[in-house]
Amino acid sequence: MTRKLTPPRPRRRLRAISLATLTAVVLAGGVAATTAQAAGSTLQAAASESGRYFGTAIAGHKLSDSQYTTIANREFNMVTAENEMKLDATEPNQNQFNFSAGDQIVSWARSNGKQVRGHTLAWHSQQPGWMQNMSGSALRNAMLNHVTQVATHYRGQIHSWDVVNEAFADGSSGARRDSNLQRTGNDWIEAAFRAARAADPNAKLCYNDYNTDNWSHAKTQAVYNMVRDFKARGVPIDCVGFQAHFNSGNPVPNNYHETLGNFAALGVDVQITELDIAGSGTSQAEQYRGIVQACLAVARCTGISVWGVRDSDSWRAGDTPLLFDGNGNKKAAYHYTLDALNAGGGTNPDPDPSDGCTVTVTRSNEWSDRFNVSLAVSGSSAWRVAIQLHGGQTLQNSWNATVSGTSGTLTATPNGAGDNFGITVYRNGNSNLPTATCSVP
Numbered sequence: 001m002t003r004k005l006t007p008p009r010p011r012r013r014l015r016a017i018s019l020a021t022l023t024a025v026v027l028a029g030g031v032a033a034t035t036a037q038a039a040g041s042t043l044q045a046a047a048s049e050s051g052r053y054f055g056t057a058i059a060g061h062k063l064s065d066s067q068y069t070t071i072a073n074r075e076f077n078m079v080t081a082e083n084e085m086k087l088d089a090t091e092p093n094q095n096q097f098n099f100s101a102g103d104q105i106v107s108w109a110r111s112n113g114k115q116v117r118g119h120t121l122a123w124h125s126q127q128p129g130w131m132q133n134m135s136g137s138a139l140r141n142a143m144l145n146h147v148t149q150v151a152t153h154y155r156g157q158i159h160s161w162d163v164v165n166e167a168f169a170d171g172s173s174g175a176r177r178d179s180n181l182q183r184t185g186n187d188w189i190e191a192a193f194r195a196a197r198a199a200d201p202n203a204k205l206c207y208n209d210y211n212t213d214n215w216s217h218a219k220t221q222a223v224y225n226m227v228r229d230f231k232a233r234g235v236p237i238d239c240v241g242f243q244a245h246f247n248s249g250n251p252v253p254n255n256y257h258e259t260l261g262n263f264a265a266l267g268v269d270v271q272i273t274e275l276d277i278a279g280s281g282t283s284q285a286e287q288y289r290g291i292v293q294a295c296l297a298v299a300r301c302t303g304i305s306v307w308g309v310r311d312s313d314s315w316r317a318g319d320t321p322l323l324f325d326g327n328g329n330k331k332a333a334y335h336y337t338l339d340a341l342n343a344g345g346g347t348n349p350d351p352d353p354s355d356g357c358t359v360t361v362t363r364s365n366e367w368s369d370r371f372n373v374s375l376a377v378s379g380s381s382a383w384r385v386a387i388q389l390h391g392g393q394t395l396q397n398s399w400n401a402t403v404s405g406t407s408g409t410l411t412a413t414p415n416g417a418g419d420n421f422g423i424t425v426y427r428n429g430n431s432n433l434p435t436a437t438c439s440v441p
């Protein structure tokens with residue numbers, strides 16, 4: 001069976017407006033909004049609003065952990081096998097293939113309605129022992145046989161394959177990474193892509209790498225030049241995967257959107273394939289928001305996958321780089337990511353901008369029991385903002401405005417401190433970003 005990605009829709013699908021939102025808009029004196037807030041309540045639902053997927057790496061040995069599978073099944077609709085489809089797992093002895101661990105993950109994914117990214121067919125790392133010791137045409141042929149056999153086994157079940165992984169060197173050289181595969185000849189990458197296309201013509205074929213996020217880095221430029229050359233010469237490549245493993249030594253670049261956009265302009269999809277960001281709290285959350293915003297700004301950025309479910313599942317667990325803590329609780333990074341997917345930019349815009357002023361709503365700080373919301377008014381210095389809290393949420397505090405009400409619909413008016421104000425909201429189990437409508441009284 002062939003499953004193909006629906007291309008991102010140019011406009012978000014309109015979702016049913018909730019009674020609460022409708023009431024808020026009517027109470028605020030506005031016209032019932034025609035562009036309701038979508039508010040997908042899971043990562044996969046929110047990403048689907050723009051036709052994108054949201055995925056995770058899955059480790060087969062964790063599929064018996066019900067907390068793990070509950071979160072994974074609820075939040076994600078794309079699955080990457082963290083290790084189970086790699087070369088050492090699938091061909092432990094030459095020409096003896098073992099697909100049991102990979103099949104288990106594909107089976108879990110498909111029985112739960114999820115798509116699968118294949119990872120990875122040709123890589124210098126995690127080669128089985130027999131391959132590590134090979135060279136020359138024997139290695140080239142063994143590599144091509146591996147690509148063919150594995151892609152054939154999974155034919156029709158893979159959304160995108162990381163055909164070749166991590167083939168460029170780090171640092172300023174812009175060179176290919178030295179490896180036994182590279183020493184078989186510079187054309188090994190395109191040979192692998194051609195073999196993968198022949199074996200599974202419907203899978204999207206990706207080149208996947210890390211440290212390729214900053215547009216000005218030599219490695220990014222080198223991969224870009226290879227993809228441009230492949231497109232010019234008709235080598236079958238459909239996508240570029242950006243692993244996106246970030247920490248203080250490799251921070252989220254502020255030109256990420258430019259990087260994704262420039263690759264997409266070559267005529268390939270771009271995918272964020274292994275996202276994790278070392279850190280905690282608001283600072284980590286803001287970086288996740290930036291990544292989502294960069295992807296949403298590029299039409300051909302078709303999806304985002306994080307590299308694990310909970311921090312404790314991460315290959316760098318000590319960096320707490322994921323969206324759920326070790327107990328399965330949603331972190332600030334989760335809420336910022338969900339907001340950004342829902343609103344296209346991490347803000348809820350005024351659903352009725354026709355009545356003299358507008359307001360945007362942005363999450364701005366997080367604690368376990370409460371969070372801050374920043375509201376920015378424009379269009380008039382005389383304003384009245386109706387803020388719709390979600391079910392359970394209550395007001396703790398406000399600043400730079402006079403705010404009345406404690407739950408449901410709050411009303412804010414200027415108190416002389418300008419047009420930017422804020423509130424602190426107790427979650428009481430509901431972390432959705434409030435919505436707001438501005439009018440001129």
Ligand code: 9MR
Nearest residue numbers: 082083119125126165210243274314315
């Ligand atoms: O998360 C994977 C970890 O469990 C393995 O031990 C490791 C072995 O190389 O690979 C990790 O996944 C890597 C991925 O396959 C390719 N990009 C970098 C990932 C993190 O190291």
